[in-house]
Amino acid sequence: xxxxxxxxxxxxxGMTNKKSLKCEQHMGHRAMYWYKQKAKKPPELxxxxxxxxxxxxxSVPSRFSPECPNSSLLNLHLHALQPExxxxxxxxxxxxxxxxxxxxxxxxxxxxxx
Amino acid sequence: xxEVEQNSGPLSVPEGAIASxxxxxxxxxxxxxxxYRQYSGKSPExxxxxxxxxxxxxxxxxxxxxxxxxxxxxxxxxSQPSDSATYLCAVNLGGIQGAQKLVFGQGTRLTINP
Numbered sequence: 281x282x283x284x285x286x287x288x289x290x291x292x293x294g295m296t297n298k299k300s301l302k303c304e305q306h307m308g309h310r311a312m313y314w315y316k317q318k319a320k321k322p323p324e325l326x327x328x329x330x331x332x333x334x335x336x337x338x339s340v341p342s343r344f345s346p347e348c349p350n351s352s353l354l355n356l357h358l359h360a361l362q363p364e365x366x367x368x369x370x371x372x373x374x375x376x377x378x379x380x381x382x383x384x385x386x387x388x389x390x391x392x393x394x
Numbered sequence: 395x396x397e398v399e400q401n402s403g404p405l406s407v408p409e410g411a412i413a414s415x416x417x418x419x420x421x422x423x424x425x426x427x428x429x430y431r432q433y434s435g436k437s438p439e440x441x442x443x444x445x446x447x448x449x450x451x452x453x454x455x456x457x458x459x460x461x462x463x464x465x466x467x468x469x470x471x472x473s474q475p476s477d478s479a480t481y482l483c484a485v486n487l488g489g490i491q492g493a494q495k496l497v498f499g500q501g502t503r504l505t506i507n508p
Contacts, residue, residue, distance in 0.1 A: 311494070321500070322498035322499065322501055323482075325496065325497075370437055370438070374494065377494045380426035380443075381494065382426075382428055382440050382443045383494075383496055384440060385438050387436070387437050388436075388437045
């Protein structure tokens with residue numbers, strides 16, 4: 281069990297659907313992250329939030345829309361995804377984005393686009 | 395040159411032996427280094443962090459850092475079959491205004507043979 285909770289664990293959606301991924305942590309961390317991981321590849325950074333503000337966007341397509349409603353929650357809104365977007369989506373958190381704080385990952389959401 | 399490089403393996407080690415995993419990085423300004431373990435179908439799990447030159451030991455795990463050579467390694471003593479996993483080296487490259495940007499190597503797949 282991890283202290284970063286992601287829901288749902290699995291999601292299957294069509295290319296015209298709208299869905300959201302959710303991430304929650306109660307460790308008092310002020311930095312939260314979204315990563316995408318394809319099979320047999322390392323995680324790739326998508327977004328970084330620091331104190332509920334978007335800090336880094338790694339040129340992610342606009343069909344992915346992040347949201348950080350408060351310090352404990354991070355959402356990733358999905359719309360009009362493509363089959364190549366099928367992957368494991370990982371949320372992580374750390375004490376802050378500054379310095380040397382390690383990141384702790386949730387269990388991920390496995391997303392399949394039909 | 396990739397920012398973080400690892401030998402993808404597979405690395406096969408007999409049970410009870412020492413497993414040695416290596417990683418090099420390109421950014422001389424990097425200050426923090428992490429090893430994550432990822433079992434198949436699971437999310438990355440932080441097992442070691444290291445920030446200063448030298449060795450850091452935690453149970454059967456030892457992380458080694460040499461900033462002059464831009465080299466970080468992980469030793470696993472008394473290897474167990476449960477250590478079979480992909481090991482990801484991650485380096486904080488520091489992004490916009492110093493915000494943490496964690497970049498992963500490709501991962502080394504380790505198999506411990508009983």
